[in-house]
Amino acid sequence: MAAVRVEAVLAAAEEQEAEKRRSIAVEKELELEYDLGNLLAVDRNPPPAAALRGAGPRREALLRALARDNTQLLVSRLWELPAERAGGAGGPLVAQLPEPAFRLPREKPPPKPRPPTRWEQFARLKGIRRKKKTSLVWDEQAKEWRRRWGYRRAGGDPSRAWLAEVPAGADPEEDQFARLRREKRERVARNELNRLRNLARAHRAGSAVPAAPLHPTGHQDRDELRRVARVARVSTASLGRFQPRLPKESAEPPSRSGGKKRRFEPLLGNLAAERSRQLDLLRDMGSKKPVLDITRAVNKQLRQEEAEAAAANKGKKQSKRGKRGRRQQRPGRSGKKSGARRQPQQQKPAGTGRRKKA
Amino acid sequence: MRPLTEVETRAVFEKLGKYIGENIQLLVDRPDGTYCFRLHRDRVYYLSEKLLKLAASVPRESLVASGTCFGKFTKSQKFRLSITALDFLAPYAKYKVWVKPGSEQSFLYGNHVLKSGLGRITENTAQYQGVVVYSMADVPLVSAWAPPGLREGYETGELPHVLFIPQGFGVAAKSTQECRKVDPLAIVVFHQADVGEYVRNEDTLT
Numbered sequence: 001m002a003a004v005r006v007e008a009v010l011a012a013a014e015e016q017e018a019e020k021r022r023s024i025a026v027e028k029e030l031e032l033e034y035d036l037g038n039l040l041a042v043d044r045n046p047p048p049a050a051a052l053r054g055a056g057p058r059r060e061a062l063l064r065a066l067a068r069d070n071t072q073l074l075v076s077r078l079w080e081l082p083a084e085r086a087g088g089a090g091g092p093l094v095a096q097l098p099e100p101a102f103r104l105p106r107e108k109p110p111p112k113p114r115p116p117t118r119w120e121q122f123a124r125l126k127g128i129r130r131k132k133k134t135s136l137v138w139d140e141q142a143k144e145w146r147r148r149w150g151y152r153r154a155g156g157d158p159s160r161a162w163l164a165e166v167p168a169g170a171d172p173e174e175d176q177f178a179r180l181r182r183e184k185r186e187r188v189a190r191n192e193l194n195r196l197r198n199l200a201r202a203h204r205a206g207s208a209v210p211a212a213p214l215h216p217t218g219h220q221d222r223d224e225l226r227r228v229a230r231v232a233r234v235s236t237a238s239l240g241r242f243q244p245r246l247p248k249e250s251a252e253p254p255s256r257s258g259g260k261k262r263r264f265e266p267l268l269g270n271l272a273a274e275r276s277r278q279l280d281l282l283r284d285m286g287s288k289k290p291v292l293d294i295t296r297a298v299n300k301q302l303r304q305e306e307a308e309a310a311a312a313n314k315g316k317k318q319s320k321r322g323k324r325g326r327r328q329q330r331p332g333r334s335g336k337k338s339g340a341r342r343q344p345q346q347q348k349p350a351g352t353g354r355r356k357k358a
Numbered sequence: 359m360r361p362l363t364e365v366e367t368r369a370v371f372e373k374l375g376k377y378i379g380e381n382i383q384l385l386v387d388r389p390d391g392t393y394c395f396r397l398h399r400d401r402v403y404y405l406s407e408k409l410l411k412l413a414a415s416v417p418r419e420s421l422v423a424s425g426t427c428f429g430k431f432t433k434s435q436k437f438r439l440s441i442t443a444l445d446f447l448a449p450y451a452k453y454k455v456w457v458k459p460g461s462e463q464s465f466l467y468g469n470h471v472l473k474s475g476l477g478r479i480t481e482n483t484a485q486y487q488g489v490v491v492y493s494m495a496d497v498p499l500v501s502a503w504a505p506p507g508l509r510e511g512y513e514t515g516e517l518p519h520v521l522f523i524p525q526g527f528g529v530a531a532k533s534t535q536e537c538r539k540v541d542p543l544a545i546v547v548f549h550q551a552d553v554g555e556y557v558r559n560e561d562t563l564t
Contacts, residue, residue, distance in 0.1 A: 103506055260428060264360045264361060264363065264506065266361075267359055267360060267361065267396070267410075267414055268410065271407055272392075274361065274394060275387060275392070275394070278367060278371075278386045279383060281367060281368065281371065282382055282386065284369070284373060285371060285372065285375065286380055293443070296482070296484075298533075299534075299535045302535050303535070312430070320372060323381050
């Protein structure tokens with residue numbers, strides 16, 4: 001028993017060793033393509049298509065084996081890289097990855113170019129180009145190269161200037177130092193204002209919705225068509241003020257403030273025009289009444305039925321239906337609408353018939 | 359105060375049309391002067407041009423009312439006709455309902471009109487048609503309910519008198535045909551407004 005067990009243990013150990021060795025060496029037809037900078041390995045071997053078809057445990061096992069093999073190859077390549085111990089002798093072993101070869105696509109969309117500022121537009125118009133300025137200027141007084149502006153600038157510290165000449169046409173009582181300070185403040189404020197304006201312009205231009213294609217494509221939805229119609233209406237020389245409305249377009253002109261402020265007619269405007277407008281509105285409202293008045297038809301039907309009931313009672317006594325009885329019955333049976341339509345033609349003969357009987 | 363927009367005008371005319379039909383033209387286009395509708399604080403007023411010019415000189419916050427209030431627009435922009443418009447609806451009403459003296463009191467307290475209280479009703483009244491409610495008092499009176507345009511032209515005593523006094527208006531719950539067949543305790547006219555509101559809603563009427 002002991003011998004068998006020892007043999008079994010040895011056999012198991014040997015199998016494990018063989019397994020380990022087997023696991024490191026992976027046989028592939030085509031070599032993998034490695035991009036160690038991105039930790040990327042690309043396997044171009046065609047997989048056994050038959051095994052991959054259909055979901056199932058076999059497919060899962062095959063995929064897992066494939067992943068394991070490829071990862072093993074990648075890791076063996078990583079182990080071949082030059083490595084060093086980070087943080088002294090006891091630290092972890094760090095491999096130095098080469099530069100990544102594979103260019104990953106952008107995560108976010110590229111930034112839109114900002115619109116040119118007012119100065120940039122002017123400069124482009126005039127053809128003014130930037131003069132390259134040196135950062136250091138020779139200061140004659142200090143006999144050395146000093147900055148153009150900033151700490152220890154070339155012209156001396158402006159806050160320490162002890163002389164401010166009164167210019168030729170200026171008021172002699174005016175405080176020149178105060179004037180200089182004020183002008184500097186104004187310059188700074190103007191610059192800041194212009195910077196903010198440029199920023200606002202860029203921001204506004206960035207958030208403007210790009211115009212939808214204005215030609216009809218055949219599969220535009222109703223809102224898009226409405227928007228396009230509005231653009232088309234405003235694209236005239238007088239900005240759509242004298243443009244006739246489309247049949248189903250709303251009568252109110254689009255407000256310039258984008259619907260934020262409502263505008264009403266003046267209180268004491270042209271009263272005659274207002275009256276005529278209201279009369280037109282009344283006429284339109286009156287003309288839309290349906291031709292067939294349902295309630296009138298229903299009432300007529302009710303009266304007809306009452307008359308029939310009365311005639312039937314009398315008919316039972318006289319037991320005579322005849323042609324007239326049948327003619328009375330037919331319009332009643334064919335329903336309300338046609339009954340209402342046929343009434344004016346057939347009511348009279350039936351009525352006279354009844355009267356004769358009565 | 360401002361004129362009504364087209365949407366608002368349509369709502370008002372539709373409501374008025376339920377009671378007076380195409381006679382709204384007589385309100386809009388009058389031979390004796392230019393009258394117009396104006397909106398002030400969600401209430402619709404009907405006033406003459408002369409009055410409008412006077413009211414225009416009053417600041418908006420101080421102006422309470424001008425002309426006759428026809429009704430108001432609710433918060434959800436629905437138009438409700440008020441009792442103060444009765445003057446102008448009664449002479450032009452197309453469908454009228456006469457209420458017996460016994461249940462006239464009940465109507466003036468705000469209740470609906472039952473079949474038992476119904477005296478007369480205009481022929482061919484459709485269901486849910488707007489109607490003006492009259493009382494059936496037998497006393498012929500010299501009434502002030504002449505059509506508004508004609509009042510100035512008459513001397514006292516020569517006013518055309520109407521036998522029946524308008525008490526309010528409502529909506530017919532049943533058509534005339536059905537009214538004949540229905541049982542006595544069924545509602546035939548839904549109450550919309552009555553002259554008793556002048557006392558009940560004294561504070562809020564304008």
